[in-house]
Amino acid sequence: MRTVAQAVTRVLADAGVQFGFTVPGESFLGLLDAFERASELTLVSTRHESGAAFMAEAHGKLRGVPAVAMASRGPGATNLSIGVHTARQDHTPMVVLLGQVPSTKLGKDSFQEVDLAAMFRPLASWAEQPTTAAEVPAAVAEAVAQATGPRPGPAVVAVPSDLWDEPFDGELPRPMPQQAPPTPVADLAERVRAAQRPVVIAGARDAGTQQELVATAEALGLGVYTGFRRQDSFPEDHPQYAGHLGLTVPDPQRKALEDADLVVTAGMRLDEVTSQGFRFPLPDQQHVAITANVAETLRELRGSAPARERDWSAAHEAVREYMTPPDTGTGPAVHPTEVVRTIRELAPRDALVTNDAGNFSGFLHRYWCFTEPGTQLGPCNGAMGYAVPSAVSAKLTEPGRTVIAMVGDGGVLMTGQEIETAVRHRAPIVVVVFQNRLYGTIALHQVKSDRQMSAVDIGAIDFASWARGLGAEGRTVNTRDELEPAVRAALSADRPCVLDVRTDPDVLTADARLADFLEE
Known part of the structure; x- marks a missing residue:
């Protein structure tokens, strides 16, 4: 006889789900076991729940079929929430399965207890918490239907930990997604x-x-x-x-x-x-x-x-x-425009680019020139930390494609540890870190509104050494002359590679320099 967890994985596999991304937790051990045993499903262990959620969101964007993000109870679920919000804002299909405290301890402010369904309803398209084992597979089928309905988005099911291993002898439910009315x-x-x-x-x-x-x-x-x-x-x-x-x-x-x-x-x-x-x-x-x-x-x-x-x-x-790159001068400092232009010239036409939030992304939006479908993944809610996890997911989803993550030093310090996930899964992504030692977007808002710059400094980081410590290749680019050889090497690498590009901190956007505001 199937367990509840085995029934859930069967429902997911029959719906075309391929991936589950998670930081493992003790509140869904049965689900982890069932996921690992299901031949149609691939379980990816990530280094942080936000990375798991961003990976699931990226897969849903690329394929139009939800991936599963899994987390445990209060701390894990709250870490996961940023990716759920990203999926809701961009109408990306995603299924979120959360382990909850045991059913016998619900409502007692138990260890790590949070009312997960109530917490996620404002962030997700749909959220429920079944109360019996028999209800769980049907709730997951409904989550798939809600995630892929007329307004796709994240659907959340929180399951008390003791229900996963309960027997399930009912008929397997099938998702019944609603269809949007046709356009006349x-x-x-x-x-x-x-x-x-x-x-x-x-x-x-x-x-x-x-x-x-x-x-x-x-x-x-x-x-x-x-x-x-x-x-x-x-x-x-x-x-x-x-x-x-x-x-x-x-x-x-x-x-x-x-x-x-x-x-x-x-x-x-x-x-x-x-x-x-x-x-x-x-x-x-x-x-x-x-x-x-x-x-x-x-x-x-x-x-x-x-x-x-x-x-x-x-x-x-x-x-x-607007899209024609200007002359950025001949000095040694690396200009973000040069970074985008060089990579665009050397990368395949169908290279898939993931971008983080931050001022640096404006250079990508302006100068990359997207021509092929399925070549851009970016967070429409402006979430930092998106680029690296989504690049890992993109490479696992499209292993034959060149995948390039473009990220600022602030964003990569949030979720860059997922480079280890890329190494472990042999997913040779290229991560381009625009390091200007500044939260540039916030600095620009501050100086434009005649405020002093506060809390926007980022320390100098040797990202190349950091990458090597995670098992990836790491290269540092300090000057324009070093840029092209480093990009060529990264694109031809057979393992993940991080380019630590030291960009000019005075260049906030393609049209604004920090000095222009500080001199006034």
Whole structure:
């Protein structure tokens, strides 16, 4: 007879789940054992629960199928919560399984006890705590359904520790995900036909949807923007590409969106950053959201609306001008623009890039030029510590791809220990640390608001030696001349490699220097 834990792993495997990421805990020993024994599932032990959650989130982003993040009771679950919030903000499918205190000790403020379902309901899309062993498999099946429903996101099940090993002789439940209502294609086709300046804001990352979007944009004359940190949803070198709706969008790039009379969102929600502070769509703009079967809807739209050409050259020229790297001088200091430009020139076209939060990421967003689908993973909630764990997950998910993590020194000090996970699983990722010894984003906010810089210093770290201590390769880049050889070596390494790039601390963004504010 199956145990509850064995029934749960069967439900997960039948739903197409492949990975579970965890820091092991005594409150879900039965689940760990069942996961290890299930041939379809891969169990990855991480160095911190936040790393486990970021890994699960990254897998869900890449595949559209949830991975499982597992943690134990109060401390482990709270460590895991940052990745859960990341998945909720970006509508990434994820299943979270938490070990709880034994059912006989619930409600007694037991060791490490937290009301986990109540804690996670504001952070997750759905959260429940079964009270009997018989209810657990059905709760997990419902979690899969909720995670992959019309608004994908993280679904949480907290299970008292004594229930995992209880017998389960019932029929295995199957997830029954709800489907979002289809977009009325005939109505959308008529709106596109009548519009003078229709634009699409794209967010779906899979290859099939990008292909359909390119074909539809070309046939119907649509201008295309990409959502925040979803730059891989449309080729940035395409003549109908109008820009990335990120944190800093210059006025010339916003003009095509301001002039649009129809705004179509495809495969994403209009979050605060993408909507530019909830400004778009404007009150006089029509707005249609394609949330289900995006590729199929685009294909039907292309067959229903009349072909038409529209001139987007002014919008795309503004993009090209913005994305053209400037002359960064000839001094020895390493400029972040040079780092991005060099790696982009040497890395494969389909290299998968994960980026952390921080000012350095603006250089990636601006100068990388994403052209292939499934090549960008970034936290839309701005969570620090995302890049390294997500890169490990990406390499495990797509072992044939080059995977590059770009991260600041602040972010890598939060979750960089997952490099050891990459070493252990023979996942040769490249980690590029932009070391400027500063929490640059906060420093910029402080000096722009005429405040003194407080609590933003980061000590000088020898990240190359640190990486070698974790079993990876480590290389230090102090000057421009050292950059290209180091990048070439890292890309050809057969094990994880960390590039400790000492960037100019005066360069806060592509358009702002720290000295400009301190001299005023």
